[in-house]
Amino acid sequence: MEFLTGFAAWLGASPITALVTSHGWIVPAIQVVHILAIAAVVIGAALINLRALGLAEQGRSLRVVLDAWLPVLYSAVGILAFTGFLLIASEPDRALFRTIFWVKLGLIVAALLVTRAHGLAARDTGDQSSVAVTRTPLHTLLAVASLLLWVGVIYAGRWIAYADGWPGAPS
Amino acid sequence: MSLQDFANTLADTWLATELTDSTWLFGTVESFHVVALTLVFGSIALVDLRLLGLVQGSRPVNDLLRSVLPLTWAGFALAAITGTTLIFANPIGYSENFFFKGKLLLLLLAGLNVAVFHFWVQPRATSPEALAPRISGGISLVLWVTIVSFGRWIGFTI
Numbered sequence: 001m002e003f004l005t006g007f008a009a010w011l012g013a014s015p016i017t018a019l020v021t022s023h024g025w026i027v028p029a030i031q032v033v034h035i036l037a038i039a040a041v042v043i044g045a046a047l048i049n050l051r052a053l054g055l056a057e058q059g060r061s062l063r064v065v066l067d068a069w070l071p072v073l074y075s076a077v078g079i080l081a082f083t084g085f086l087l088i089a090s091e092p093d094r095a096l097f098r099t100i101f102w103v104k105l106g107l108i109v110a111a112l113l114v115t116r117a118h119g120l121a122a123r124d125t126g127d128q129s130s131v132a133v134t135r136t137p138l139h140t141l142l143a144v145a146s147l148l149l150w151v152g153v154i155y156a157g158r159w160i161a162y163a164d165g166w167p168g169a170p171s
Numbered sequence: 172m173s174l175q176d177f178a179n180t181l182a183d184t185w186l187a188t189e190l191t192d193s194t195w196l197f198g199t200v201e202s203f204h205v206v207a208l209t210l211v212f213g214s215i216a217l218v219d220l221r222l223l224g225l226v227q228g229s230r231p232v233n234d235l236l237r238s239v240l241p242l243t244w245a246g247f248a249l250a251a252i253t254g255t256t257l258i259f260a261n262p263i264g265y266s267e268n269f270f271f272k273g274k275l276l277l278l279l280l281a282g283l284n285v286a287v288f289h290f291w292v293q294p295r296a297t298s299p300e301a302l303a304p305r306i307s308g309g310i311s312l313v314l315w316v317t318i319v320s321f322g323r324w325i326g327f328t329i
Contacts, residue, residue: 024327028323029320031323035209036319038205039209039216042206043213043216043239044213046210050242056242057238059238068227154202154205158201159198162194
């Protein structure tokens with residue numbers, strides 16, 4: 001925790017924190033951008049995974065849906081990382097010292113790995129270029145895991161506001 | 172019955188007590204509200220950006236609508252249920268909050284925009300250059316970004 005305490009102290013004294021806390025509207029505005037980027041991930045993940053389950057986009061192949069949405073999803077995750085960093089800078093003593101924040105980061109890494117696996121699996125499976133809904137057990141598993149993981153990320157993210165900090169953490 | 176009386180009535184319900192006393196219920200309902208609203212916003216923004224000609228230009232609007240509308244309605248139903256539940260946590264506070272009342276009004280306008288799109292714009296959208304769908308998409312996008320912003324601002328002003 002020593003490293004984190006040092007990092008939080010450094011960040012809190014940096015111009016980034018000074019900037020994002022200089023006006024009351026800046027933090028809610030960053031949160032709005034964060035939510036809009038979450039919406040891009042949610043609609044992308046929903047269309048990819050529901051297509052894999054045969055529940056949406058039935059007229060298009062999984063490959064086409066993945067090609068359309070993976071770049072959007074990855075770009076949105078980039079925006080989320082940037083706005084998320086600014087939100088941490090607005091209150092450096094908050095998120096970093098709560099277990100749920102680290103759980104959220106773990107879930108994001110897992111969700112991204114599953115999404116990546118989905119893209120690779122679709123590329124390796126020749127019949128995925130067909131519009132026929134071919135629900136292989138692998139794609140079904142990846143789709144369900146991905147949807148659950150992204151919902152878990154949102155749940156953990158919202159919970160940062162309510163969880164208690166670690167004992168002895170700066171406040 | 173005035174709005175204040177109605178708010179007081181809601182504050183006296185079992186659900187209001189549960190939401191206030193429970194350590195996990197409010198945050199859980201709120202999380203599902205976020206899942207729902209991002210599904211609603213994401214699917215509507217996708218259609219709006221298509222109407223503006225900014226994404227998926229080669230795809231017919233009707234084909235896109237067929238694909239995403241079930242997600243929009245499912246998300247909207249969940250957002251309405253979770254949103255209504257959240258009101259019970261602080262009915263008096265919400266009834267006096269500018270951004271809450273503004274959000275409800277904007278939701279009404281967004282609904283009106285959907286009706287205008289469905290009954291007036293869509294039958295006339297015969298050519299890709301038609302102006303009406305672009306205007307409709309632009310209005311919808313501005314309305315929904317404002318709705319999300321007002322929603323977030325409630326948390327900072329209540």
